[in-house]
Structure formats: C-alpha cells, structure tokens
Amino acid sequence: MRILIWHVHGSWATAFLQGGHDYLLPVTPDRGPDGLGRARTWDWPPSAVEVPAERLREEPVDLVVLQRPHEVELAARWLGRRPGVDVPAVYLEHNTPDGDVPCTRHPMADQDRIPIVHVTGYNELIWDSGRTPTYVVEHGIPDPGRRYSGEVARAAVAVNDPVRRSRHVGTDLVRAVAAEHGVDVFGMRVCGLDGGPGDGMDLRTYEDLPQHELHAELPRRRLYLHTPRWTSLGLSLLEAMALGMPVVAVGSTAAPYAVPPEAGAVVTRPAELVAEVRRLLDDPGLAHERGAAAREHVLARHGLARFLADWDALLHDVVG
Numbered sequence: 001m002r003i004l005i006w007h008v009h010g011s012w013a014t015a016f017l018q019g020g021h022d023y024l025l026p027v028t029p030d031r032g033p034d035g036l037g038r039a040r041t042w043d044w045p046p047s048a049v050e051v052p053a054e055r056l057r058e059e060p061v062d063l064v065v066l067q068r069p070h071e072v073e074l075a076a077r078w079l080g081r082r083p084g085v086d087v088p089a090v091y092l093e094h095n096t097p098d099g100d101v102p103c104t105r106h107p108m109a110d111q112d113r114i115p116i117v118h119v120t121g122y123n124e125l126i127w128d129s130g131r132t133p134t135y136v137v138e139h140g141i142p143d144p145g146r147r148y149s150g151e152v153a154r155a156a157v158a159v160n161d162p163v164r165r166s167r168h169v170g171t172d173l174v175r176a177v178a179a180e181h182g183v184d185v186f187g188m189r190v191c192g193l194d195g196g197p198g199d200g201m202d203l204r205t206y207e208d209l210p211q212h213e214l215h216a217e218l219p220r221r222r223l224y225l226h227t228p229r230w231t232s233l234g235l236s237l238l239e240a241m242a243l244g245m246p247v248v249a250v251g252s253t254a255a256p257y258a259v260p261p262e263a264g265a266v267v268t269r270p271a272e273l274v275a276e277v278r279r280l281l282d283d284p285g286l287a288h289e290r291g292a293a294a295r296e297h298v299l300a301r302h303g304l305a306r307f308l309a310d311w312d313a314l315l316h317d318v319v320g
Contacts, residue, residue, distance in 0.1 A: 001315060004056070004075065005065040007036035009094055011235040012119070014042045014211075015140045016065075019308045021315075023048040024059060026078065034074060041210040053078050063319055064089040066114065069107040084113030088319045090135075092117045093127065095232045096253060102126050115318060120233050120254040135314050140307020141238050143299060148219040148244030148291045153281050154182035155248070156221035158214065158236035159228075161189045170227025170250055173270055177225060178203035180274050181281060184221060186214055219243040222287050223264070223280040226255060227273075233258055241298040246290035248276045258301075263294035 001021045007013060017023050027050040028035025037050040051059055056078045064075050064083045075089070076082045083089035091114050097104035108116050110130035117135045118124040124136050155177060162171040162185065171193070177183055178194075178201040185193055186206045194203040209217065218224065224240035226249035233254040241247060247264030249255045250273065256266050265276035280287045 001062045001319065002060055003063050003065060003315075004059075004061045004079070006034065006067060006071060007039060008067045010039050010042050011141075011211075011239075012094065012139070013039070014044065015142060015304060015307055016311065017044050017048045018142065018304060019311060021047065024051045024056070024061065025049065026051060026053050026056065028053050041208075043211070061087055063087070063315060066091045067094065072114075084111075089114045090117050090314070090318055091115070092119070093123055094119055096123055096126055096230055101230075103128060105130070106132070108132055117314065120257075122254040122257075123232060137307065137310045137314060138302065139233060139235055139238055140302050140304050140310075141235060141242060141298070142304050144215045144239060144242055146242075146244040146295055147215065148288070148295075150219070150222045150245075150284055150287050150291070152184075152220045152222065154184050154221050155223050155225040155277050155281075156218045156240070156245070157183060157185045157225045157227065158187055158218065158234075158240070159185065159190070160187045162187070162193055163189065165231075168228065168230050170229050173227040173250065173273060174225070175201055175203070176270050177274055177277055181277050183225065184217075186217065215239070215243060219245055221245070222284065223248055223277065225273075225277060226250060226259075228253065228255075238298050238302050241291075241294035242302075244291040244295045246280055246287045247294055248273060248280065258298075260293070260297050262290065263297055264290050 003021050004024045025037050026035050027037035057080045081087045091108045106127045106129045109132055115133040121136050124134050159169050162169055182202040184204045188208050190205040191207050193205050224245040224247050226237045229252050247259050249259050249266045251266040251268045259266050267273055
C-alpha cells in the first residue's frame, strides 16, 4: 500500500513507518510544518520517501493519513484528489480536546467518509465525534532495549514546550518536585524552565537531544516522572518504561491504564507525587524491581508487532 502522511509527530511516526508499506512524506523547499519530509533525529526506514509537494499529483496513493484539519484541503489541492471521496483516508487524532471538555466537537465529526483513529480509548471517550466512525489503535513503540541503571539519583522528565503548555503538561508539578528533589528535564524548548539561580529548585534542562542520546540519558536517572494533567498519553512515558525505568505519574487521562501498580505509582495529589519520587530515590532496589515490571508490561501492551498488526487490519478495512 502507498500511504501519504505528513511528518507531524516524530515519535509516533517512527513506529508507524516500520510497517510493510511505502510511505510518501511531503516536502517543501522551506521544510516548514506542511513539508518537513523525513525526520532528522529519528531513525526512519528507506520505505519512508520524501516527495516534493508539486509532484504529488503524479504519485499513485492508496490511502491518506490526515493528522490536522487543514490537511483535508491541502491533500485535495496537492493530490488533485479529495480525501474520503477520490482516495480513502483516515484522520489520526493524537490529542485530547482543548475546548469545552467533554462537549468539544471533533473537527471531523458528523461525516462518514473519513473515520477518526484515536491513539487511546480515553481520547475516543472524551471527543464528541457525532456519527463519524471511530477506531482506537493504542500506541506502539520500537523496543529500545533495557538500558536502566538508575545510577543518577534524580527524576527524569521528557516534555516539549513546558513553559507555554504550562498546567496542561504539569509544569507547576515539575517545579514542585524540583523544590524537594533533583529533576532533569529533557525536550524541546525546555531552557528557562528553572527560572534561574536562586529560585530554590534543583532543576536542570537538556535541550532537544536526538532520540538515541535521550534513550542513553533517561535510564541513568533513578525514575521517570510523568506530570501531564491533560494531554494524550505521552510516548516518552512508554519509551521510559521500555528502557526499564520505574514511573511516578499523575493519574489523569490514559496514564492509569498504562502504568500498572507494580511498575510505579499513579497519584492525583501533588504531595503524593513528591513523596513517591522520594520513595524511589531512597530505595534503588525497589526502583529496579518496578522498572523491570514496567518494561515487561509496556512490551506486552504496546509492542511494535501488535501496533502494526492493528494498523494493517484497520487500513485494509478502510481501503477494502
């Protein structure tokens, strides 16, 4: 199958592109948001091929994976074929809604030409999709291997844009933990999170590491701290678990279903979050035990084979 898909979510695409299809990635001269092409910091297979936007009309396409509302019009213009009418399409929803939750209408609600695919059951539950057909394909990740040492007695956080996204991703909770314990934050646009010297926090930031460096650095920390209040289930959480890291997580969105009790702690009170971090920092043996359970669980539930098989079944259902 030849699948047109935009480079929107690099970590998710890294798993999706491991399937047995040909993947066409639009590229524009400026490599802007609509034409990023291949990733620079993830390892993508040769079957993921860049195609200049102006050449897409010449390309046979069996299915379009849409991820942003404006891609419906963009695909029609660049392909000369309308998604859901002239070429089969699905709309992949990565995120929880930002509007009047839980009454937010999905941009693809109340039509039957383009089904919506959610990355968690929680997303499907919260979005109002009207009569539009919906599917759920839970996240899958390539196995990064067990790399956990926990030698650095600090908590690790991986998050993008924590200053702007603020309470959505629990930036205040990261700071609350850092007021008591050491926290290392990895991601895009994390510089300035600590507020500078004299702020009373033990917080360090590491800006935009390539995935292979991130996977080397995260498991050196004693535990993974997952603080989002309102977002889709972060792939960084699943990757940390696959690396063998124990988890302390905020118990909202889909996190309670991703982290079993033997793999760590899922709590809703900020004070409990701080206390559970302290518990793992003080007990390396418990941290190793929970990290092993986290890895076993995530590979069983979010392994790449299951993810790709679910997507193949869905794609063949849509294409026919």
